[in-house]
Amino acid sequence: MSKIIVQKxxxxxxxxxxxxxxxxxxxSDSHNAGVSIVAVVSAMGSTTDELTNLASQLTNNPDxxxxxxLLSTGELVSCTLTTMALQAIGKPxxxxxxWQAGIYTDSRYGKAQIKDIDVSPxxxxxxxxxxxIIAGFQGIDDGSDITTLGRGGSDTTxxxxxxxxxxxxxxxxxxxxxxxxxxxxxxxxxxxxxxxxYEEMLxxxxxxxxxxxxxxxxxxxxxxxxxxxxxxxxxxGTLIHTDSFSKMQNIQEQRKRVTSxxxxxxxxxxxxxxxxxxxxxxxxxxxPLSEKDISVDEISMNAERGNTTDLxxxxxxxxxxNTTAVLQDLKTKLNAGGVIISDNLAKVSIIGTGMREESGYxxxxxxxxxxxxxxxxxxxxxxxxxxxxxxxxxxxxAAKSLHEAFELD
Amino acid sequence: MSKIIVQKxxxxxxxxxxxxxxxxxxxSDSHNAGVSIVAVVSAMGSTTDELTNLASQLTNNPDxxxxxxLLSTGELVSCTLTTMALQAIGKPxxxxxxWQAGIYTDSRYGKAQIKDIDVSPxxxxxxxxxxxIIAGFQGIDDGSDITTLGRGGSDTTxxxxxxxxxxxxxxxxxxxxxxxxxxxxxxxxxxxxxxxxYEEMLxxxxxxxxxxxxxxxxxxxxxxxxxxxxxxxxxxGTLIHTDSFSKMQNIQEQRKRVTSxxxxxxxxxxxxxxxxxxxxxxxxxxxPLSEKDISVDEISMNAERGNTTDLxxxxxxxxxxNTTAVLQDLKTKLNAGGVIISDNLAKVSIIGTGMREESGYxxxxxxxxxxxxxxxxxxxxxxxxxxxxxxxxxxxxAAKSLHEAFELD
Numbered sequence: 100m101s102k103i104i105v106q107k108x109x110x111x112x113x114x115x116x117x118x119x120x121x122x123x124x125x126x127s128d129s130h131n132a133g134v135s136i137v138a139v140v141s142a143m144g145s146t147t148d149e150l151t152n153l154a155s156q157l158t159n160n161p162d163x164x165x166x167x168x169l170l171s172t173g174e175l176v177s178c179t180l181t182t183m184a185l186q187a188i189g190k191p192x193x194x195x196x197x198w199q200a201g202i203y204t205d206s207r208y209g210k211a212q213i214k215d216i217d218v219s220p221x222x223x224x225x226x227x228x229x230x231x232i233i234a235g236f237q238g239i240d241d242g243s244d245i246t247t248l249g250r251g252g253s254d255t256t257x258x259x260x261x262x263x264x265x266x267x268x269x270x271x272x273x274x275x276x277x278x279x280x281x282x283x284x285x286x287x288x289x290x291x292x293x294x295x296x297y298e299e300m301l302x303x304x305x306x307x308x309x310x311x312x313x314x315x316x317x318x319x320x321x322x323x324x325x326x327x328x329x330x331x332x333x334x335x336g337t338l339i340h341t342d343s344f345s346k347m348q349n350i351q352e353q354r355k356r357v358t359s360x361x362x363x364x365x366x367x368x369x370x371x372x373x374x375x376x377x378x379x380x381x382x383x384x385x386x387p388l389s390e391k392d393i394s395v396d397e398i399s400m401n402a403e404r405g406n407t408t409d410l411x412x413x414x415x416x417x418x419x420x421n422t423t424a425v426l427q428d429l430k431t432k433l434n435a436g437g438v439i440i441s442d443n444l445a446k447v448s449i450i451g452t453g454m455r456e457e458s459g460y461x462x463x464x465x466x467x468x469x470x471x472x473x474x475x476x477x478x479x480x481x482x483x484x485x486x487x488x489x490x491x492x493x494x495x496x497a498a499k500s501l502h503e504a505f506e507l508d
Numbered sequence: 509m510s511k512i513i514v515q516k517x518x519x520x521x522x523x524x525x526x527x528x529x530x531x532x533x534x535x536s537d538s539h540n541a542g543v544s545i546v547a548v549v550s551a552m553g554s555t556t557d558e559l560t561n562l563a564s565q566l567t568n569n570p571d572x573x574x575x576x577x578l579l580s581t582g583e584l585v586s587c588t589l590t591t592m593a594l595q596a597i598g599k600p601x602x603x604x605x606x607w608q609a610g611i612y613t614d615s616r617y618g619k620a621q622i623k624d625i626d627v628s629p630x631x632x633x634x635x636x637x638x639x640x641i642i643a644g645f646q647g648i649d650d651g652s653d654i655t656t657l658g659r660g661g662s663d664t665t666x667x668x669x670x671x672x673x674x675x676x677x678x679x680x681x682x683x684x685x686x687x688x689x690x691x692x693x694x695x696x697x698x699x700x701x702x703x704x705x706y707e708e709m710l711x712x713x714x715x716x717x718x719x720x721x722x723x724x725x726x727x728x729x730x731x732x733x734x735x736x737x738x739x740x741x742x743x744x745g746t747l748i749h750t751d752s753f754s755k756m757q758n759i760q761e762q763r764k765r766v767t768s769x770x771x772x773x774x775x776x777x778x779x780x781x782x783x784x785x786x787x788x789x790x791x792x793x794x795x796p797l798s799e800k801d802i803s804v805d806e807i808s809m810n811a812e813r814g815n816t817t818d819l820x821x822x823x824x825x826x827x828x829x830n831t832t833a834v835l836q837d838l839k840t841k842l843n844a845g846g847v848i849i850s851d852n853l854a855k856v857s858i859i860g861t862g863m864r865e866e867s868g869y870x871x872x873x874x875x876x877x878x879x880x881x882x883x884x885x886x887x888x889x890x891x892x893x894x895x896x897x898x899x900x901x902x903x904x905x906a907a908k909s910l911h912e913a914f915e916l917d
Contacts, residue, residue, distance in 0.1 A: 116565035156525035157594035169588035172581035179578035187567035194574055
């Protein structure tokens with residue numbers, strides 16, 4: 100059997116039938132090179148938003164099972180149309196829905212996780228010479244109900260299939276040309292990176308660039324090289340793989356440097372004030388949030404004030420309403436002083452391997468932000484990242500000034 | 509277990525979310541009467557046309573398997589939205605796609621026939637108290653491929669489920685208030701019938717009114733009473749059942765009368781002229797048409813001209829192009845004189861039980877048409893029907909004059 104390449108095309112690459120035909124031609128070119136192609140597609144353009152909007156005209160709180168079956172139709176439309184386009188240009192091709200492609204998930208509607216992939220339906224089609232087009236973002240659970248994978252779902256489908264098929268590469272085609280040293284919309288001087296490590300990308304993904312961390316983690320676990328490029332140009336993209344940028348460039352002495360600025364928006368910060376201290380307090384707060392499927396982002400707890408403590412955390416702004424409800428309930432239960440809510444927050448991060456070993460980076464970052472009159476709301480760090488929570492309105496100025504301060508321009 | 513009623517709502521009853529909410533309220537009202545409800549839904553408004561149009565932007569000849577998976581999404585959208593609407597008004601409800609509802613078909617994409625229904629998924633939901641909303645028009649074949657049932661598909665889904673569940677009634681809700689003595693758009697004096705027999709409806713369905721004969725035949729076979737009514741009003745509709753109109757009305761002496769005028773459009777007539785006579789000629793002509801899935805409607809063959817014969821038949825105008833190709837090929841093979849094509853034809857029929865036993869009806873029909881200057885292209889008859897093929901342009905005048913001539917006004 101020939102080499103297998105898994106490709107993924109995002110919704111902006113499939114916004115109308117002309118774009119779909121263009122994607123079919125790209126797939127066909129790859130196939131002409133003598134490799135077996137499996138292409139995972141997202142829903143066309145804004146289809147998912149349109150379907151969500153239909154549901155919201157009927158109910159504020161749609162049943163997640165029903166919503167998943169509804170949303171799964173978007174990718175069915177794009178995968179059948181892409182298949183027809185390939186057939187129209189003479190390429191043998193077949194579409195498979197998520198469940199037809201053997202993608203089995205748990206039952207967490209709207210954010211399901213892939214449990215297993217039975218590769219035989221895909222392999223059977225590849226073996227008879229078909230290009231296989233797969234509906235991304237979806238799978239089936241043990242009860243034969245359709246599930247969707249939530250954010251980054253189609254990328255995750257592509258990487259998971261690449262891992263299961265032991266494919267040579269997973270190519271993610273999107274509307275940008277690769278991974279940049281910062282968001283080009285905020286920082287005009289941002290540069291495209293030719294290589295980046297999974298670890299660096301993971302921080303980028305969590306804090307700015309376009310791939311969801313789950314797909315990067317999956318690729319890292321199964322060592323699937325990911326190539327991110329534009330579906331609209333032939334320009335070289337960015338390869339995400341095990342070796343770090345610095346090692347690839349053979350510039351060991353520059354290892355400890357900031358390689359990129361990551362930005363992301365849409366956070367709400369909650370502070371539960373003057374909570375009487377007790378053992379198991381954090382669990383009492385975060386367990387009810389978890390039960391509502393609210394994913395807590397950053398947590399800061401300062402228990403030094405004696406008998407009471409303040410507890411701060413951030414959530415995605417989409418979860419603001421649900422979180423508020425849980426906290427109002429907890430405030431009474433835990434006899435807390437109050438709940439403070441700050442919304443319209445964003446994050447800016449500096450990313451680079453080995454940062455923790457050098458002390459100067461944090462200082463440069465905080466000074467740069469201060470010099471630009473930007474208040475820092477919360478600070479968190481990891482091995483290769485320092486993140487500041489700031490006002491959404493300050494995000495562009497923060498990204499630009501940090502990009503310049505760390506000599507990435 | 510309580511009584512089961514199967515309802516079906518057409519696309520015009522579900523054209524937007526407001527209409528869907530109105531349908532949900534009707535379903536809820538039926539459910540409040542203490543019966544178990546299974547509702548089959550068509551795609552919203554013109555969704556199916558829009559999806560077909562997308563495919564036609566990519567290819568003139570879309571693969572039927574791909575087209576079926578594409579088209580099946582229309583009903584998935586409407587069934588999930590209808591379910592959400594029911595849940596929003598407090599009714600426990602669950603949607604099932606065709607395959608989730610256990611609807612197994614053959615593999616004739618675009619015109620699949622239901623082979624079997626496994627009622628357990630539906631029964632399981634009814635038993636826990638859910639209203640079950642099912643995506644019409646679709647099923648799954650032995651190879652786990654999605655199929656669509658073609659014309660009259662959602663009606664057929666509803667009747668087949670009613671039969672399999674041994675439901676008390678199958679209610680078809682549409683945008684007209686029932687079955688009329690003629691098409692009200694052509695004949696303003698047309699009257700709504702309160703009862704009609706399967707046999708009469710079968711001729712109506714084949715020659716005018718809105719239900720496809722396959723659903724009527726299925727209902728007749730399993731003796732499922734069908735109630736056809738409007739989803740927009742509370743007015744009484746028409747019950748289609750085993751007993752004829754006349755028997756229900758206890759007016760036996762009026763049995764032999766015309767009960768309705770049926771009209772239908774979109775036919776093309778083909779004549780293969782001067783075909784050398786030989787045994788098996790008809791088979792040589794109709795076998796290749798059948799292989800192209802072209803359904804021949806009326807056939808007329810006059811073999812009295814000695815060594816050669818003329819053979820005439822009609823097809824749905826949608827099949828005109830394919831039929832022309834087959835006939836050009838046959839013309840050479842069979843050494844025929846030529847192919848004559850007449851398009852833009854329509855049919856008008858008079859319908860009533862026992863017509864063949866009375867001789868006067870045909871004469872009145874032909875005289876009426878002649879007096880109105882309408883040429884008859886072809887005549888066919890059955891036990892309860894006389895049909896004339898005429899020009900599309902004459903259809904309205906024909907229907908009106910016959911409705912008056914047979915005292916249906």
